Amino acid sequence: MKAGQYPLRLATLADGSRDGQLVLVRPDLQGCVPAGAIARSLQDALDDWEQAAPRLDALRARHDEEGWRRAEPFLPGHCMAPLPRAYQWADASVYRNHARLIYQWRKEPIPPRYEEIPLVYQGGSDVMLSATEDIVAADAAQDIDLEAEIAVVTTDVPMGVDAARALDHIALVVLLNDVSLRGLIPGEVARGFGFYQGKPATSFAPVAVTPAALGEAWRGAMADLRVRVRINGAPFGDLRSGEEAVFHFGQIIAHLAATRALGAGTIVGAGTISNADPAAGSACITEARVRQMLDGVPEAQLHPYLDDGDRVNIEAVDARGRSVFGAIDQRVRIAANRN
């Protein structure tokens, strides 16, 4: 079975539990129906995906036939992240232009063999934020940045899988904000163990969709969508996520599974979306600042990093302009001491 073969849209309603309640979402994202009789949570569904996916699809087909007239309103503000906690979140950096710009910011060469071997890091997966939770940081001086990304969620992946067979293990596609504290990253990277403090909790758009639900937008083992980023309501980026990537999701998963198996519910990201065309704007503030610097904009006039009260909106739309995952819509909150 191909894990992504049924056209499903799934979300997790907050119900006071840690893992929330699984719901099936109507194609227009305006309604939803409970799916708890099939699986209590999305992780439970992924743990037994071969059984759960066809049953979820039968439920979908029944509601499609009925016109979803028994659906409840789907309220993104009542959602948790599709996986409010996950057993793995591994993120790659596959957009050539992102590497080009970021390493100019770092004043370092692009990492060796960037186009030959996927560049990946292990992110924190124990606390995932919903689409509308605040981005909480201790200090704006940490240079709070957004990063709009597409990721996939896998079923169990055997060690040693190749890139072609890895595709059969892609169950879902998600949209996320890989928040980064740019001020902390160079110091962490210099120590050789990669990021930790520089990567606070990640936020997710409310709806996870199967590759089949993406239809023609699932192409070349990537989601070919337009991802729109706004900061405080102003357009910041309008990027194509299916282009200019040096690796696709099958190749990233094969890299991750080279020395160990991956558990069901592993989230695999492709990194900050980036297009070479400056007219597309950016999916992170650092890229925009580097472009400004290359254009000779003085330091003091560069686009600021995020600060208390700032609002970040990220949404992906398909070729007909329909929202695919619902929107990420977060505010930044500076909390010097939350303890």
Place this chain on the structure above:
Amino acid sequence: MKAGQYPLRLATLADGSRDGQLVLVRPDLQGCVPAGAIARSLQDALDDWEQAAPRLDALRARHDEEGWRRAEPFLPGHCMAPLPRAYQWADASVYRNHARLIYQWRKEPIPPRYEEIPLVYQGGSDVMLSATEDIVAADAAQDIDLEAEIAVVTTDVPMGVDAARALDHIALVVLLNDVSLRGLIPGEVARGFGFYQGKPATSFAPVAVTPAALGEAWRGAMADLRVRVRINGAPFGDLRSGEEAVFHFGQIIAHLAATRALGAGTIVGAGTISNADPAAGSACITEARVRQMLDGVPEAQLHPYLDDGDRVNIEAVDARGRSVFGAIDQRVRIAANRN
């Protein structure tokens, strides 16, 4: 409540499910009783630790009174890792001597501010091995190494916690083998994103114990135990885990929680145990090789890395010589193509 205040020993029996079945283990590790009426799995117990810990302690007290006469035999070979999958596994490197030797091997300086800021990386937590599962690697040329480590398991930790208050969130202490593929690490580190392929699945001794169960061996927010390592039956290391560390667990947790909250069940490691005294031997092969090189031993005569069929045994004992966590006892298996 201090999460570690009750003297508990817990393990996870394999029952065909992903998370196994929680059992309470007798102090001598020879018997166990089911704890499923309190919490189905260890993660379930940690999710509601304030309720579960006193109930587990009442169960323990009842069996202590009865002399554990209703206990079943405790068979480590029937155990999974205490947490067969976890939402976070973050590992530090706090033993001064390990850094000293490892960076001689890497021919690099010790990372900047090693004694001022904990050096941490995010490990894979989706698939944890039991104490007796094989270490499977694709190729012995990857230089398969063991790393004997002590870690703690936390309850929910708020963002911004300080080192003193972090201690209240330590529920359990565990012993693990942080298997490393040394041949892959320098190439990964050189790319700046830290380890990924170089860190395959981690193995755990069967029993997780609370700080209270360690008694006087829980000292200075570290487990002060003797950790014995054997390779193919031959003594390889006999180290003190409570000494020569530049940070204790409270400080490591505070570092991890500086920019985000940590979820219940987060595993926090202190890194490869290492003592300056060469007579203590080593808790990883690379250290032993560096010591040999410094002694002028030729390359061809250095202690070999692990190969097919090799056996690794790691056990921690208290001041009276009693096994604290049960033993890790694994074989290495080279599987060129397991897919």
